[in-house]
Amino acid sequence: MLPVLLVLSVVEIGSGLVLGEYETTLLTSPSLLVLVPVTIGTAGNLGSVLAARLSTAFHLGLLEFSPTDDRLAGNALATAALSLTVFPLVGVGAWGATEVTVGARLAPTTVVAVSTLSGAILGVLAIAVTITTAYAAYRLGADPDDVVLPVVTNACDVLGVLVLIGTVLLIT
Amino acid sequence: MPFPMSIGSVAREAYREGLPALVTSVVGGLFAGVVLGGMRGELEAVNGLLVLVPALLATRGNVYGSLGARLATGLHQGLIEPRVDWADERLRGAVGAALGNGVLVSVFAATVAWTVLTLGNANPASLTTLAAIAMTAGLLSGIALTVAVVTVVFAGYRRGLNPDTLVGPIVTTTGDVFGIAFLLLATRFVLGVT
Helix, strand or coil: CHHHHHHHHHHHHHHHHHHHHCHHHHHHCHHHHHHHHHHHHHHHHHHHHHHHHHHHHHHCCCCCCCCCCHHHHHHHHHHHHHHHHHHHHHHHHHHHHHHHHCCCCCCHHHHHHHHHHHHHHHHHHHHHHHHHHHHHHHHCCCCHHHHHHHHHHHHHHHHHHHHHHHHHHHHC | CCCCCCHHHHHHHHHHHHHHHHHHHHHHHHHHHHHHHHCHHHHHHCCCHHHHHHHHHHHHHHHHHHHHHHHHHHHHCCCCCCCCCCCCHHHHHHHHHHHHHHHHHHHHHHHHHHHHHHHCCCCCCCHHHHHHHHHHHHHHHHHHHHHHHHHHHHHHHHCCCCHHHHHHHHHHHHHHHHHHHHHHHHHHHHHHHC
8 A cells, every 4th residue: 555655646746846836826816726626626536436436337247348338438428517517616616715715816707717628628538547547457357446546536636737737827 | 227228317327426426525625725725825935835735635535545445345344343442453453554654655745845846946945844744734634534534434334324435525525625724734833833
């Protein structure tokens, strides 16, 4: 367990360095700083919910790793729909919470645009990462429960930071 | 269960089952974000602290998610009783290992961040400051998370809920909230002492 934790923390420091690079931007617009933990967390959760469902379906023998598998496609579709539902709310919540506490510098539409676009990209990435990892675990004969969840959550954490910063640079 | 299920019905079921946990974790994540947004002063005072944030949050999730999974498996196998008994070696071992790993990995992350920032001439705060903050935050949030995970998993199990489905949402939500809140407390404490 410990070696895995150490490796994962080094990977996470990588995404921390990206945050550090844009620290000035984040500190001058607190609503963007508020978006950081919730974007990372939600991206990780989208992936982990999908991973857990695929893993259970696979253990029950209900799932085939094929592009025509309805269960695979249906779960991927649900993940995309969940990200498109939740991330606009994340933006509204982040702007509102910032305005009430320290005062928002950015317009609510900008914050919602950043979170919605980040969410749409992260939804697609979460699906791709989860299905790839689950398929790799299956091919290597590993129990998807052990491997897929930590890989997916940490990969989505890192992607969450990268996509959020990329979207901020694009929109603001 | 009708079989084969159509893509639409699979998607609707997965959406309905996934939404509550996701919305709960969004509320927790927003709370964590508000605390982070309110600690701009500390982030400016301790150069390198922001770099640590993703690693510290992920460590909480990884370590205490694994603790929850171990407890859930132990309960399913009948190896652990669903009540808090510190004479129980399995419970003590699992909790001790989680706390130890949590603190160790936090201090390790602080050391890696400090080394990279120093090599990149980014002029971070001293290694002692960053490591002391990471250690204090790791210990305090670890204790809070242990209490939350053990309580909810045991109480849920006694009420007939599947502990496996409880662990994920609890750890992600409380991990973000406690992770950031205790990071703020630890930073104020260490800045006050030094």
